[in-house]
Amino acid sequence: MPKLILVRHGQSQWNLENRFTGWWDVNLTEKGIEEAKAAGVLMKDKGVLPTRAFTSVQTRAIRTLHLALGECDRLWIPETKDWRLNERHYGGLTGLDKQETREKHGDEQVHIWRRSFDVPPPELEPGSTYDLSNDPRYFGIEVPRTESLKLTIERVLPYWLSDIHPALSAGETVIISAHGNSLRALVKHLSNISDEDITELEIPTGQPIIYDFDDAMQPSARYYLKDA
Numbered sequence: 001m002p003k004l005i006l007v008r009h010g011q012s013q014w015n016l017e018n019r020f021t022g023w024w025d026v027n028l029t030e031k032g033i034e035e036a037k038a039a040g041v042l043m044k045d046k047g048v049l050p051t052r053a054f055t056s057v058q059t060r061a062i063r064t065l066h067l068a069l070g071e072c073d074r075l076w077i078p079e080t081k082d083w084r085l086n087e088r089h090y091g092g093l094t095g096l097d098k099q100e101t102r103e104k105h106g107d108e109q110v111h112i113w114r115r116s117f118d119v120p121p122p123e124l125e126p127g128s129t130y131d132l133s134n135d136p137r138y139f140g141i142e143v144p145r146t147e148s149l150k151l152t153i154e155r156v157l158p159y160w161l162s163d164i165h166p167a168l169s170a171g172e173t174v175i176i177s178a179h180g181n182s183l184r185a186l187v188k189h190l191s192n193i194s195d196e197d198i199t200e201l202e203i204p205t206g207q208p209i210i211y212d213f214d215d216a217m218q219p220s221a222r223y224y225l226k227d228a
């Protein structure tokens with residue numbers, strides 16, 4: 001039975017500092033490293049061992065993948081990195097302190113920017129410190145200036161369909177190491193969650209989530225590997 005493992009990267013430096021992160025490339029904290037390793041130990045203990053890996057082009061997700069695979073002796077499996085699994089682009093909010101932004105714009109506005117389905121944050125100014133248009137990893141890609149969850153889904157889902165789903169259909173046990181909002185995009189699709197209800201879904205760091213697929217490639221209800 002094909003299995004899908006979703007894991008959000010361990011705590012990042014800007015998760016710790018409570019700053020809007022998005023596409024900005026920050027590293028894991030010590031706690032994040034431990035969370036990633038614990039995910040790998042759990043996979044080993046439960047005998048859920050990936051045969052194929054997908055991740056974003058962001059250090060925190062790549063390192064989480066490698067730390068987890070290292071713990072379950074699966075560093076050798078094929079892996080693909082793709083920007084379409086990146087975190088949602090936080091636009092002009094990138095780098096700002098979340099609490100200070102609440103104090104400036106109000107709780108409600110910040111909640112809309114963070115969790116509404118289709119209201120994107122303000123656009124990032126061209127030439128801003130956080131403009132990644134010239135980053136070599138995005139060569140040939142039009143780096144977004146901002147993204148809502150809806151816009152994130154519009155790049156995650158086609159990639160899921162073209163690259164990840166076929167690997168699962170071929171019988172692979174697939175691990176995706178990605179981000180809070182790129183994983184919300186996938187979970188929304190797989191668990192058929194409405195545009196309203198997805199605003200309530202939070203994905204914890206470093207905690208593997210599983211879907212089992214049946215012969216018709218229909219996903220089971222999702223569950224945490226720790227509860228299996």
Ligand SMILES: O=C(O)[C@@H](CO)OP(=O)(O)O
Pocket residue numbers: 015019020021022023087090114180181
């Ligand atoms: O800052 C971010 O990029 C994300 C994930 O850490 O934050 P949020 O919880 O607002 O989606």
